[in-house]
Amino acid sequence: MPRMDSENCRVVGSVSDWQTWCELVRPELAGLCDWAELRVDALPPEMTAEQLLAQRPACPVLLTVRHESEGGCRRMAEAERMALAMKLLPMAAALDWETEQMEHATRLVQAAHAAGVKVIASNHDFEKTPELAVLREREARARALGADIVKFAFRLHSAEDMMVGVELLRSATGPMAVMGMGPLGAVSRLLYAQHGSCLIYGYMGRTPTAPGQWSAELCSLALRSLA
Numbered sequence: 001m002p003r004m005d006s007e008n009c010r011v012v013g014s015v016s017d018w019q020t021w022c023e024l025v026r027p028e029l030a031g032l033c034d035w036a037e038l039r040v041d042a043l044p045p046e047m048t049a050e051q052l053l054a055q056r057p058a059c060p061v062l063l064t065v066r067h068e069s070e071g072g073c074r075r076m077a078e079a080e081r082m083a084l085a086m087k088l089l090p091m092a093a094a095l096d097w098e099t100e101q102m103e104h105a106t107r108l109v110q111a112a113h114a115a116g117v118k119v120i121a122s123n124h125d126f127e128k129t130p131e132l133a134v135l136r137e138r139e140a141r142a143r144a145l146g147a148d149i150v151k152f153a154f155r156l157h158s159a160e161d162m163m164v165g166v167e168l169l170r171s172a173t174g175p176m177a178v179m180g181m182g183p184l185g186a187v188s189r190l191l192y193a194q195h196g197s198c199l200i201y202g203y204m205g206r207t208p209t210a211p212g213q214w215s216a217e218l219c220s221l222a223l224r225s226l227a
Contacts, residue, residue, distance in 0.1 A: 020205030024057030121147030
């Protein structure tokens with residue numbers, strides 16, 4: 001049977017607006033999550049790296065600069081995106097980068113590891129749940145490219161789809177985060193936390209950053225109840 005270890009699951013509070021990010025200097029808000037994810041791609045494009053570095057929350061930061069083709073909020077040249085992530089590494093405890101782009105980001109991954117920043121290799125499918133064999137191949141590729149944590153987010157259409165995530169966690173070869181999207185997404189996130197997912201994502205502020213996402217506060221309360 002899969003392990004039941006929701007106590008070891010970190011809550012990631014995902015932030016997609018500047019006002020909410022600035023409010024995280026307040027310890028009572030930062031305490032709602034273990035990591036605060038800054039969705040840099042969702043912020044106004046005129047914001048500079050210097051402005052972002054000057055505004056750090058009272059909890060560890062997960063840095064995400066998502067490309068538009070990966071579900072990002074704005075179009076950004078790859079060289080610009082890479083340079084921005086490199087400048088922002090000093091504020092990060094972890095960095096999220098899409099697995100398919102990691103082979104082009106060797107220097108960034110190396111710099112992250114040198115700075116003690118965890119690298120999360122993300123895999124998204126907004127349309128369906130891929131076959132288990134495909135997901136296992138993607139996990140192996142991500143770890144070969146330097147991932148410390150492999151993350152999967154896919155759309156669920158049925159209870160059978162949900163069980164694919166459980167099987168994936170059962171055979172994981174290292175730290176893994178799994179989450180469902182869509183109408184079944186919310187319940188799947190708690191299920192996966194109980195079966196070994198090391199991260200559960202919720203939103204901070206008013207705006208979810210993925211379909212099927214709970215608030216970070218509700219994720220924390222639910223995990224405590226399960227524990």
